[in-house]
Amino acid sequence: MSALVWVGRFVFAIIWGAMLANLVWPFPGKGFALFLILLFILIALHLLQLMMFATVYREHIQWRRGDYWQILLFGVIGWLAIVQAQPQRKAQS
Template identity: 80%
Template sequence: MSMAVWAGRLLFALVWGAMLANLVWPFPGKGFALFLILMMVLIAVHLLQLLMFVTVYKEHILWRRGDYWQIVIFGIIGWLAIVQSQPQRQPK
């Protein structure tokens, strides 16, 4: 599972790199608008996932501040990383 999480993070890093590269160096033609719309959809979906995970699992999971960002950036892959790290976390 650990390798799958790292592979997913790498994939999302490439996706975010393409999205941010489009902002710095706009892609020619309609590519700029397409990637801008895709970036907004990606952000909206990941924020929706964060809302769902926090409302359902707030009492069952030990959350850290970075966990919220992990879900916003990596989506379900970030959630898998949080669940995978739970046995090592100590309650406050």
């Protein structure tokens, strides 16, 4: 599952790169508007996921400051990485 998490992060990095490239070098035609709308939808959905995961799993999972950013950037893939890291975090504390 660790390899799938890294593949998911790579895919999201490409998606974020395309969305941010659209802001710096606007795509021609209606592509600019489409990617701008998709960027706002992506941010809104990841913020919603962050809010849901943080409220539901706050007592069950050891949270670190970077975990919030991981969910914001990678969505469910970030959450899977956090859940996967839990046994190591509990062993350290």
